[in-house]
Amino acid sequence: EKGNYRHFMQKEIFEQPIVVAQTLQSYVRPFEGKVALPDFDFDLSTVNRVTIVACGTSFYAGMVAKYWFEQFARVPVDIDVASEFRYRQPVLEPGGLALFISQSGETADTLAALRHAREEGQTIAVVVNVPTSSMAREADLLLPTHAGPEIGVASTKAFTCQLSVLAALAANLARAKGRLTEDEEREIVEHLREAPEAMNQALNHDEDIAGMAHLVAPARDVLYLGRGPDYPMALEGALKLKEISYIHAEGYAAGEMKHGPIALIDDLVPVIVLAPSGPLFEKTVSNMQEVRARGGKIILISDAKGLAEAGEGCVATIEMPEVHPLIAPLVYAVPVQLLAYHVAVAKGTDVDQPRNLAKSVTVE
Numbered sequence: 001e002k003g004n005y006r007h008f009m010q011k012e013i014f015e016q017p018i019v020v021a022q023t024l025q026s027y028v029r030p031f032e033g034k035v036a037l038p039d040f041d042f043d044l045s046t047v048n049r050v051t052i053v054a055c056g057t058s059f060y061a062g063m064v065a066k067y068w069f070e071q072f073a074r075v076p077v078d079i080d081v082a083s084e085f086r087y088r089q090p091v092l093e094p095g096g097l098a099l100f101i102s103q104s105g106e107t108a109d110t111l112a113a114l115r116h117a118r119e120e121g122q123t124i125a126v127v128v129n130v131p132t133s134s135m136a137r138e139a140d141l142l143l144p145t146h147a148g149p150e151i152g153v154a155s156t157k158a159f160t161c162q163l164s165v166l167a168a169l170a171a172n173l174a175r176a177k178g179r180l181t182e183d184e185e186r187e188i189v190e191h192l193r194e195a196p197e198a199m200n201q202a203l204n205h206d207e208d209i210a211g212m213a214h215l216v217a218p219a220r221d222v223l224y225l226g227r228g229p230d231y232p233m234a235l236e237g238a239l240k241l242k243e244i245s246y247i248h249a250e251g252y253a254a255g256e257m258k259h260g261p262i263a264l265i266d267d268l269v270p271v272i273v274l275a276p277s278g279p280l281f282e283k284t285v286s287n288m289q290e291v292r293a294r295g296g297k298i299i300l301i302s303d304a305k306g307l308a309e310a311g312e313g314c315v316a317t318i319e320m321p322e323v324h325p326l327i328a329p330l331v332y333a334v335p336v337q338l339l340a341y342h343v344a345v346a347k348g349t350d351v352d353q354p355r356n357l358a359k360s361v362t363v364e
């Protein structure tokens, strides 16, 4: 079933352009230039607050979505990991939308959080990959991802499919809130349609990235930095590396570096920076300079423009295509997945079945 691939995770990373395209088919009407959602009996324009709850990688997809919902739809968003949400007595106003994100649809904490939110009078939206799962059955608004079965314990294709659905949901919400002109909507549809091809271009760097594994494999600690939606992407990059290579890794908002973690930096610490060119780029570059001044070894993931400006002095660079901010997280997911994968292969760990981890966490 792995075909020519060595591991399921590798196969699933490479499947992403196809499954993202498949998923997006249900959420865009390209000829009309419109985003769309499955039919349900609910008026998105009434949503005054979204509460997002998930675990692990699905939680990071939710964190990216928070930036989008706020930026495009101007709707306030609250987000938490399910294990905290269900016990912290969250204040949920009647009529709110609670959004649960899960590959399996069976994660115990997320399911319990969903039931709690229902008791508190929330409308339940679920982004889920397994259509027969408990969460799918209990949803008012079912938003399926079409990633197909994900076998590798480290989530990859389910994550980028979640991002695709969440981007479309952000656009739907923005339209319902009167924040999107027809032209803007058409543009978003175009950008979403470009995502699979941009992900293909990112996958073309597979061999270069394999060649960088030796920069990370010997490290004891690795930092991932990003700003805006690239901050949750940094968290996701660090989680992927931890899970399958067993190297301690942390993701940080680049601006938080000087509030503590910079103390860790020396010439043994690789620092992976995710920074597409754009309004936040200069800020991240100055954080990179702080790292470099302390001997940190930077691997910069950016587009041609960003690399021309800030690539010098990095131990390695990975060039991403220049893309709209809405699809950047889908594209930047690819190099962080590949880097984690190749480092794990270099270390000889069990990539598809990492120690201590289960694919679906059905106990608390």
Ligand code: M6R
Residues within 6 Å of the ligand: 055, 056, 057, 058, 059, 101, 102, 103, 104, 105, 106, 107, 110, 153, 154, 155, 156, 240, 243, 357, 359, 360, 361
């Ligand atoms: O099935 P779910 O999306 O609810 O699972 C949530 C987490 O357990 C999951 O994302 C986990 O963090 C993965 N191993 C990440 O690669």
